[in-house]
Amino acid sequence: MLVCKGDTHLTETIIHQSEIESPGSSVIRIVGLQKQFLAKLGFWAAIRGKKVVIRALDGVSLDIKTGEIFGLAGESGCGKTTVGRAMLRLIEPTSGSIYFKGQDITHLSDKGTRALRAKMQMVFQDPYESINPRMSVYEVIAEGVRINKKILGVDSEESIRQLVIKALELVQLSPPEQFISRYPHELSGGQRQRVAIARALVLQPDFIVADEPVSMLDVSIRAEVLNVMTDLRDKLGLSFLFITHDLALAKHTTDKLAIMYLGKIVEQGESGEVIDMPFHPYTQALIAAIPVPDPDGRKVEVFVGGEVPSAVNIPSGCRFHPRCPFAKEICSTTEPELRRIEGHHQVSCHFYEEAYAKFKIRSKKTYLP
Amino acid sequence: MYFSTREGDVHAVDDVSFTLEAGKVLGIAGESGSGKSSIALTLLRLLPSNAKILGGTVTLDGQDLRNMPESQLRKEIRWKRISLVSQAAMNALNPVFKIGDQIKEAIRSHTEISDIVATSMVKRLLEEVGISQDRYSSYPHELSGGMKQRAIIAMSLALDPEIIIADEPTTALDVIVQAQILVLLRSLQRSKGLAMILITHDLSLVAEMCDKVAILYAGQIVEYGPASKIFHDPRHPYTMGLIKAFPNLESKKQRLISIPGAPPDLINPPSACRFVTRCSFATEKCSAEAPPMEQLDSEHESRCWYAKEIHI
Numbered sequence: 116m117l118v119c120k121g122d123t124h125l126t127e128t129i130i131h132q133s134e135i136e137s138p139g140s141s142v143i144r145i146v147g148l149q150k151q152f153l154a155k156l157g158f159w160a161a162i163r164g165k166k167v168v169i170r171a172l173d174g175v176s177l178d179i180k181t182g183e184i185f186g187l188a189g190e191s192g193c194g195k196t197t198v199g200r201a202m203l204r205l206i207e208p209t210s211g212s213i214y215f216k217g218q219d220i221t222h223l224s225d226k227g228t229r230a231l232r233a234k235m236q237m238v239f240q241d242p243y244e245s246i247n248p249r250m251s252v253y254e255v256i257a258e259g260v261r262i263n264k265k266i267l268g269v270d271s272e273e274s275i276r277q278l279v280i281k282a283l284e285l286v287q288l289s290p291p292e293q294f295i296s297r298y299p300h301e302l303s304g305g306q307r308q309r310v311a312i313a314r315a316l317v318l319q320p321d322f323i324v325a326d327e328p329v330s331m332l333d334v335s336i337r338a339e340v341l342n343v344m345t346d347l348r349d350k351l352g353l354s355f356l357f358i359t360h361d362l363a364l365a366k367h368t369t370d371k372l373a374i375m376y377l378g379k380i381v382e383q384g385e386s387g388e389v390i391d392m393p394f395h396p397y398t399q400a401l402i403a404a405i406p407v408p409d410p411d412g413r414k415v416e417v418f419v420g421g422e423v424p425s426a427v428n429i430p431s432g433c434r435f436h437p438r439c440p441f442a443k444e445i446c447s448t449t450e451p452e453l454r455r456i457e458g459h460h461q462v463s464c465h466f467y468e469e470a471y472a473k474f475k476i477r478s479k480k481t482y483l484p
Numbered sequence: 485m486y487f488s489t490r491e492g493d494v495h496a497v498d499d500v501s502f503t504l505e506a507g508k509v510l511g512i513a514g515e516s517g518s519g520k521s522s523i524a525l526t527l528l529r530l531l532p533s534n535a536k537i538l539g540g541t542v543t544l545d546g547q548d549l550r551n552m553p554e555s556q557l558r559k560e561i562r563w564k565r566i567s568l569v570s571q572a573a574m575n576a577l578n579p580v581f582k583i584g585d586q587i588k589e590a591i592r593s594h595t596e597i598s599d600i601v602a603t604s605m606v607k608r609l610l611e612e613v614g615i616s617q618d619r620y621s622s623y624p625h626e627l628s629g630g631m632k633q634r635a636i637i638a639m640s641l642a643l644d645p646e647i648i649i650a651d652e653p654t655t656a657l658d659v660i661v662q663a664q665i666l667v668l669l670r671s672l673q674r675s676k677g678l679a680m681i682l683i684t685h686d687l688s689l690v691a692e693m694c695d696k697v698a699i700l701y702a703g704q705i706v707e708y709g710p711a712s713k714i715f716h717d718p719r720h721p722y723t724m725g726l727i728k729a730f731p732n733l734e735s736k737k738q739r740l741i742s743i744p745g746a747p748p749d750l751i752n753p754p755s756a757c758r759f760v761t762r763c764s765f766a767t768e769k770c771s772a773e774a775p776p777m778e779q780l781d782s783e784h785e786s787r788c789w790y791a792k793e794i795h796i
Contacts, residue, residue: 338739
């Protein structure tokens, strides 16, 4: 159901990207991150060595606080995974800065990055691919500890074992003594993904990037992985970047949510706000397109036509304008800035008020009894 | 229907019965390995060579499809009366032929229609599914995922079938493109009075599209009935669990609930209820004896000993 709050006065202040900083201690913050890839597209280009520039990230800023699950959503190719990888310094950004607990890590040396790796971990999409099938659960989890012995201050095999058991307890694979000798093929998909989380956890990180952690799993077992994630946030104050294409899932598991389109964040805020009061026409189109598991509920609607254009030819002005039902002349010439509307809620659209007013009317007609 | 493998026979589909009425949409929903796609392939007899159909019947308007000679099935049934839009269809387009020619080929190899007439038929079909005529000469790599799926739908409609079996028709697509395809399928289904079987793992698609629903678990239908009954008054613990585990965009933020455990091994399926190890209502009776399909009312059936007593 859509929540409408009477006639709230929407006050807006234009903020610049470097100022997107709000109180609360931030674990990781990126400012104006850009990433461009050079690619040879097509047969003749490959032969002639002609390259094109793909603007995968085009000025992305976000700030993840301690004990927060931050959702990053968008369609395939919008750059969500690139954001996660850049945060962990797995790829070099073209420009922009990354701060981990206030420290600028954008240009940290290889050695410095290695020390940081234990503090920032990643959980991958496919637990059938990301875990070595020849290693037992114990070896999978202990491997990282052995590599980071000095940082973690462990010396004996017994203390490694203690850490592994503790990690398995945290991901609710109990009794852990029974699981350590198992091999991946003896585990269900949900259990494998929890082993992958344990492998990240054992290094005592402050921050984990979870890239579509449940999209390969059946619906009936997704919750066991997601609830482990929310429990870790509540118990240990861990922070997550939760990359997903599923807004319904994001609503129930994340605290904040950012929507990306073609390498840019178009809207962000508290997850409930973004989904129940979507200001950006693109967010609105995504929401209207999601089917609801209720045969008597609203039906999907197509707000926008076409498909996402290629990141090689990003449209001028607002990158969404060729598909946007509210687009006017200014949209094709001037790129809207990400503006703060109320609280944490930010949107980059010249005409979000008009779009939201129309959306409210449509939703009342179709959603409310 | 069993698959023979080195480890033994996999009982992929076991005692599945349903009826598809003309002009209606039936949803078959289940998780990976539950036998959804095997059902589709069994209906059209497109199973791989290691599969055996051990029993049961498939009839179309009284005609027996299971024992029909292969040549007759190919000439009279496939494409003409029943077509398949499958999960892999998007990648089944031949990359070196123009999409228009591929659709034309489907028409010409099943009928005596002349080249010129077939070409104009294809152009009309493309328009009907929202692809402009001048895309006739495009190659598959020049089309986006959504366009390829539209081309496949055009091909499935080419010979005016009465039934479309859509096996995960939108799984690989992004949500906005998925909505475009769903809206297209729904309008074609209504305007042509098509009957459709929608096979999916996604309960929300079933709610969106279907009149009747069959919930599949470990090769068996565990609950079968009108969509509104399945979603609002489910009478099988697995259906109940699935609905609770499925995130709804419009409900309040809440902790999702998973179903503990994993589906049984289908090489040696238990002689008891197949859901017993994961069920919170299970009693001794459930592990001793497999429940039959129980009729709750004229349209609603559930494979649970306690179907009449349990409520969500």
